[in-house]
Amino acid sequence: MSFDQSDKTNLSRRNALKFGLAAGVGLTVFGMNARIVLADEGQVLKVAHPAFDQDWSPLRGGGRTFRWNSIWWASPMYFDSQGNIKPYVFTSWESADNTVWTFKIDPKAVFSDGSKITSADVKGSWEVASMPNTKSQRADQVLSKVKGYAEIAAGSANELTGVATPDEGTVVVTLAAADPIFFMRLANHIAPITKASQSRGSDGEEIIDWYKPENKPVFSGPFKLTSIDIDAGKITFEPNENFFGPKPKLARIDITSIEDNVTATSLIKSGEFNAHTELVTSTIIQDLGPEFSAGPLIPTSQHFWFNISRAPMDDPKVRQALIMAVDRDGLFKASYPDGPHKKADQILNSVPGADNSGFEPFPYDPAAAKKLLAESSYGGPERLPKILFVGISAPAIQAAAQFIAEQWRQNLGITAVDMKPQQDAYAGPDQNSVQIFRDDVGTRVPDAVSYLTGSIASTSSNAQNKLGGYKNDKVDSALAEAATKAADDPQRVALAQQAQKAFREDWAFIPWYSQAMSRWATKEVKGLEKNLDWQIAEPWNISIG
Numbered sequence: 001m002s003f004d005q006s007d008k009t010n011l012s013r014r015n016a017l018k019f020g021l022a023a024g025v026g027l028t029v030f031g032m033n034a035r036i037v038l039a040d041e042g043q044v045l046k047v048a049h050p051a052f053d054q055d056w057s058p059l060r061g062g063g064r065t066f067r068w069n070s071i072w073w074a075s076p077m078y079f080d081s082q083g084n085i086k087p088y089v090f091t092s093w094e095s096a097d098n099t100v101w102t103f104k105i106d107p108k109a110v111f112s113d114g115s116k117i118t119s120a121d122v123k124g125s126w127e128v129a130s131m132p133n134t135k136s137q138r139a140d141q142v143l144s145k146v147k148g149y150a151e152i153a154a155g156s157a158n159e160l161t162g163v164a165t166p167d168e169g170t171v172v173v174t175l176a177a178a179d180p181i182f183f184m185r186l187a188n189h190i191a192p193i194t195k196a197s198q199s200r201g202s203d204g205e206e207i208i209d210w211y212k213p214e215n216k217p218v219f220s221g222p223f224k225l226t227s228i229d230i231d232a233g234k235i236t237f238e239p240n241e242n243f244f245g246p247k248p249k250l251a252r253i254d255i256t257s258i259e260d261n262v263t264a265t266s267l268i269k270s271g272e273f274n275a276h277t278e279l280v281t282s283t284i285i286q287d288l289g290p291e292f293s294a295g296p297l298i299p300t301s302q303h304f305w306f307n308i309s310r311a312p313m314d315d316p317k318v319r320q321a322l323i324m325a326v327d328r329d330g331l332f333k334a335s336y337p338d339g340p341h342k343k344a345d346q347i348l349n350s351v352p353g354a355d356n357s358g359f360e361p362f363p364y365d366p367a368a369a370k371k372l373l374a375e376s377s378y379g380g381p382e383r384l385p386k387i388l389f390v391g392i393s394a395p396a397i398q399a400a401a402q403f404i405a406e407q408w409r410q411n412l413g414i415t416a417v418d419m420k421p422q423q424d425a426y427a428g429p430d431q432n433s434v435q436i437f438r439d440d441v442g443t444r445v446p447d448a449v450s451y452l453t454g455s456i457a458s459t460s461s462n463a464q465n466k467l468g469g470y471k472n473d474k475v476d477s478a479l480a481e482a483a484t485k486a487a488d489d490p491q492r493v494a495l496a497q498q499a500q501k502a503f504r505e506d507w508a509f510i511p512w513y514s515q516a517m518s519r520w521a522t523k524e525v526k527g528l529e530k531n532l533d534w535q536i537a538e539p540w541n542i543s544i545g
Contacts (some may be wrong), residue, residue, distance in 0.1 A: 042252040043544050045525065046273045046275075048264040052233045052257045054223075057211055059129050059199070061190045061235040062137030068276055071237055071253060071539040073192030074220035074245075076103065076122070077183070080537045081296045081517075081529035083350060083446040085187050087246075089117055089220070093186075098178040098486070103171045103186075111195055111218035112240045119165035124196025127152065127160050127204065134206045141444055143485050145175045145182060158204030180486045184445040188533045193220050222248045222540040233257025249527070249543040268292075268522065274544065275521040275528065282395040285338035292516040293340045298532040299350040299451055300442030302341075304389070304404065304510040309434040309468030312384050317376035319507040323362050325369035326404055326510055334403040335396045340516035347441065347455050347500060349514035350532065353448035353493035359500050362511070366411035373412055381413040391438035393421040400512060401438065437466040440515070444533055448496035449482045456503045467508055479540040 049064065056065045058073050070078070089109050095101040109117040129139045130152045143149045147162025162174040175182060194211075195218050201207050211217050214229055219225065222245060223237040237253040255277070258264045265287050267273045284293050312318045332343040345361035348354040378384050387408075392401045401419050408414040441455040441462055453490040454460050457479050458471035482495035517530040524545030531537040 014410060043249060045250055045253045045275055045528075045542060045544065047253065047255040047275045047277060048258045048267060048273045048279075049233070049255050049277045050257075050261070050264070050279070051259060052228055055226060056235065057206070058189070058192050059134050059136055059206060060140075061129065061139050064277055066137075066189070067534055068255070069189035069192055070221065070535040070537070071223045072219050072221040072225055072240075073189055073194065073237070074109070074117070075187065075189045075192055077187035078189075078537060079187050079446065079531045079533065081531055083296075083299075083532055085184065089122070089193055090186070093183040095182075098182070099175050101173045102177070103173070103183075105169045105171065106244065107169060107246045109220075110242055111220055112224050112242050112245050113218045114242050114367070115195070115218065116168065117193060118168040118218060119171045119195045120168070121163055122171050122193055123160065123163045124200050125194045126191050127158065127161065128194075128196070128200040128206050129191035130160065131158065131205055136191070138190050138444075142185050142188065145177060145179050145185075147174050150176070158395075167412070178484070180484070180489075180492075181445060181447050181450070184447065184487065188444065190444075190533070190536055195220075195471045201305075208396055218229055222246075223250075223253060246538075246540040248540045251272045273524050275519075277520065279518075279520050280394070285340075289523065290339065291519070291523040293520065294514075295340060295517040295519050295530055297342060297350045297514050298442070298517045298534075299348075299446060300440055300515040300532075301344050301347060301349055302438065302440045302512045302515065303344070303347070304401075304512060305437045305439060305462065305466040306508045306510075307437065307466065307468035308470060308508055310435055311386075312376070312378055313468070315376045316507060317372045317377065318378060318384070321369040321372040321376065321412065323369075323507055323510055324372070324409065326407045326509065327364045328362070329364075330407075331400055331403050331510075332513060335400040340489075341513040342516065342520055344511040344514045345508075346511060347503075348448055348451055348496075351443065351446045351448045351451055353496050357497045357500060359497070359504055362504075370412060378394070381415070384414060384415040384416065387414065387436065389417070389419040389436045389438065390422065392419040397438055404510065435468075438512075439466055442515070446489070446532060448493055448500075449479060452496055452499055452503075453479050453483070456499070470506070470508060472502055472506060475499045477517050478502065 051064060051141035053065050058069050060066060066126060077088050078086055080086055090103045091106045092104045093101060105117060105119060116304050126143055128134060129136050130143055130149055132153060132155050146160050148157060148160040151157035152160065164172040168171060198217050199206060199210050209215060210298055211225065213225060219240055222240055222243045224239045224240045227236045233256060235255045239248040244433055261279060264276060264279060265281065268276065268288060306313045306319055308314060328343065346357060346359040348357060374380055389401045392398055392505050405417040443450040443454060455462050457463060458476050463470040478495045478499035482492050517534060519528050521528045526545065527538065528545045529537055529540035
């Protein structure tokens with residue numbers, strides 16, 4: 001972007017932030033109408049946000065602004081940072097057949113104006129989140145199994161026929177098919193509970209800008225939005241004095257847009273800010289210390305997936321050789337030596353069944369790997385087609401992929417390796433090239449079956465698009481049977497473990513790491529732990545040191 005001298009008089013606060021900070025001018029530019037809140041104001045969370053987001057509606061179900069949904073909106077239930085489900089607006093949930101579910105609303109649950117949160121508000125909030133024009137990224141993860149959702153999603157209806165409101169404190173949900181873990185799917189802020197008469201118009205659609213202070217909205221979470229200036233990239237939250245949960249400890253939350261990561265890092269270092277929405281840099285530990293990016297492991301993991309339909313990955317002995325030739329301890333050290341993530345040996349992590357799963361870690365055995373490659377249909381490294389990695393974008397990913405390639409060179413004599421950042425390189429002109437996808441898999445509910453169904457079941461995008469149409473009947477049948485079991489049935493976990501062990505025998509991936517959900521806050525900030533949905537689990541507990 002060019003900056004003309006004649007533009008100075010018309011410089012917006014947004015551009016002041018962009019130009020002034022990016023140029024390292026520092027605080028002088030803020031005199032033009034903006035200021036940074038200094039640390040001596042006490043209990044104020046001062047957040048650097050990495051973009052000038054134009055839309056802060058809580059109904060989008062994803063994106064950067066979604067990370068802050070939990071501070072101003074309540075959800076039916078929530079998962080804490082350890083993956084335990086906790087009551088919130090809903091105090092109880094039960095089902096006799098896993099198809100009809102009954103939920104009770106906390107009689108103390110009120111909006112910020114003191115009015116009751118009713119079953120009609122819950123139903124209306126779910127319906128507006130489901131409408132195609134709302135453009136929620138993930139409403140389907142919560143509500144797709146509810147009767148009537150398919151019709152709303154198709155644009156032919158605007159009511160969830162499967163949601164009944166027999167009284168203002170009861171919500172009864174009928175699903176299109178049995179789902180033993182439906183209650184878990186509600187424990188997030190993807191479709192938060194709003195006052196339906198404010199967020200939803202008579203046509204069923206979301207009312208534009210309904211959440212902005214000038215429209216006098218009411219809020220269900222521990223904080224309320226008190227000011228928003230899109231142009232300045234500034235948004236402020238203050239405590240909701242009528243919040244029905246624990247009293248918030250913070251006096252205020254200020255979120256300021258700072259697009260440049262280097263600038264944001266220096267402002268956090270100097271104490272101008274004490275948190276960030278999502279700061280991903282290769283030197284984050286060195287710059288801001290281990291506490292800044294520490295956090296619990298969430299059920300998400302990153303791996304290198306083999307496309308088993310392409311040569312030479314169509315030969316199981318080649319796949320086994322390529323995996324056994326890589327020192328995976330070294331792989332992790334090459335990419336995340338200081339954390340916050342953890343080395344992975346399998347797919348599952350942070351869900352029941354991940355520990356003592358029976359999945360035997362792939363061994364590092366260069367001699368055996370060399371022998372396997374010699375025994376393969378290719379006879380050795382010379383006849384292998386070029387091995388192409390895709391999804392090799394960020395510095396840590398590049399370091400990992402380069403480590404793997406170097407291990408193959410040293411231990412197997414393989415030198416024909418290429419890497420591309422974009423996954424669409426998969427559709428390249430060389431049809432004989434092998435593709436390895438670096439990508440993540442995971443689940444938004446702490447359930448091994450959901451995790452693996454989205455990773456290795458033949459119906460999953462990962463199996464179809466990354467693993468080259470992978471299908472193992474043992475995997476599919478074990479996961480299908482497991483999905484019918486109750487959440488607390490030991491067989492649910494045992495069958496999922498069985499499916500993962502069956503997948504292991506196909507030697508189809510190089511395990512890399514299990515993902516930590518970083519705090520992105522200085523050590524003075526307490527209570528900012530996130531949950532498995534990348535959100536602050538208990539925002540009322542945030543305090544400053």
